[in-house]
Amino acid sequence: MRPTRLRLVAFLAVAAASLAACGGGSSAGAGSSSSAAAPSESASTPAATAGAVKEGLKIAILPKAINIPYFDAAYAGAQKACAEIKAECEQIGPTQATGAAQLQFINTVIQKKYDALVISAADANSVVPALKKAQDAGVAVVTYDADVADTSARSVMVKPTTPDLIGKSQVDWISKAIGSGGGEIAILSAAATAENQNAWIKIMEAELAANHPELKLVDTVYGDDDAAKSAEKAAALMQSHPNLKGIISPTTVGVAAAAKYISGSKYKGTVQVTGLGLPSEMKAYVKDGTVKSFGLWDPGMLGYLGVYAAGVKASGGDPKAGFKAGDKDYTVDGDGVAIVGPPQEFTAENVDQFTF
Template sequence: MKFQTRRVVAMAAASLVATVGLAACGSDDDGGSASDGGGDLAITFLPKNLGNPYFDTSNAGGEKAIEEFGGTYEEVGPDSGDDPAGQVPFINTAAQQGVNGLVVSANDPEAICDALNEARDAGVKVVTFDSDTNPDCRDLFINQATAEGIAKAQVDLIAEQIGDKGEVAVLSAAANATNQNAWIELMEAELEANHPDIELVDVVYGNDDDQTSFDKTAALLQSHPDLAGIISPTTVGISAAARYLSTSKAKGKVALTGLGTPNQMREYVKDGTVTAFALWNPADLGYLAAYATQALIDGDITGEAGDTFEAGDLGEYTVEDGGSVLLGDPFVFNADNIDDFDF
């Protein structure tokens, strides 16, 4: 797995300015585009929602890449990720502005498809990352890790922490989130196949909102007094759940794992609320997405399986079946290594 410790530190600093962005630029007055030398490559990042630490980090990675190849970066997005169609106005605006590329983490696999395809018809290259749409709605998907690998990593972690038996629940993001639902389905299959003594008793949704996720954690413990563990495959959810558990009677009794960032989770690992959790490097994910978008804009790749392109410091990547590019495997953070990372 390409896990760039050196660059992570830079990304943490860059994330402070990630949401400020730069003004997007369209084509030149003579109709030239960035891809034919008519101007800078204008690439807009559209996360599920603004103010999310995970996307602050991933989009800062994208901004760094765009600076490296001389393009123009902008970040736009809704304040909340709970509206499946909430990203549509931002897609429409980006297309009207004539941006060359749009990098999107989809809140819903179908709700934004029409808008994305209209943007593509207008010449915008569309790359999804973190959470995909229907493949017919984009040119490439930058996959942080395989869905199977992410699901298995989280199940393995919770199984180890609860002695491979007991009741567990899932605290997810939005009910329509493509990646979340895929992971949950695969976690259910993994539990059934390989962990017969673990029972998944509930799946609840915090909508990637801190307070909602905090309240859902409290409700889970009230509804399931024998709960042994919680899996939260969302950075907002796992940190909110950890915050609740850290001051509750359940601390040290109810295990918590999932997907989080080191800076969010450090205090909860060090105080014993959380033993271990997983993630990939979100800065690398955004960085890779930006370089893939550049390759599409410049015509170096078309999104067909077998296409290869260079992604700056990360090296060469190959497009796989279904128009996807795989970043790497999940990484497990624990007390022994968490201070090695800063994002």
């Protein structure tokens, strides 16, 4: 089934309270009665759940970098889960999205004797030894958003959706935005070492080759999830490829930066931008015609499920057997992966319905 047909009736019919402000600007409706978060591809009824979560756990949330709205929303979901299981929840992390920068925070988790760590790996390889050290020290490790190369360094991975759906959907969005004439496109990614970004790009490349002869991928560049650098990379793409018709950015920082640059440039209306973005950040560019469509999932659910899976592990259970989060049961595949659900496409017709 082509991802164009994904309309995600079940994605997250965000009500007013969904991902509403929660403390320092973070927001999420994960697991609340006001959010109709879709039963994910990994959800089943009933699931073989892994046991109860004990109270009083100390859980650290380590995103690729702090002060990024996407990860703030994920943390708000984690906070909600921590409140439900009566755990102490704290977000820690670097200001730059690199594996090297995350290492000191993993060591802090060990030193401060946290019960669990929920981490989005900025580098799939470099954090593995530190995570194994954390496990040896009795820390339950769960990854979310971006996994590690060695899956023995974590218990469960919470993925937002399947790489296949993410990659194919973004190609479909740029194809529709450019139109039947097609043309040259480029990808503006996050870090070159990000496992999830690289998996999506590989699928996009295969989808372009198999089903979109009208589109020609001419470049892939990396903004390292830094807004200023991403804008610079978008500008450089236009200089290097004057015939460029579209930019796909599979990262919330990159797509917002690219849209902002194109919106204020002579390329507005002739160069299309799409990717994975937050409705709150992208709405203005949809309204002014810079972006025809983009997409994402509910980031709050990543933190929400991550905390529950980590809580099960830290309580002596095995979340790989399946786990319960809120009022839903989630199954975990043979690779230890739980899936939140498929991506939602946002357009001028529906973007006002979403508040995160």
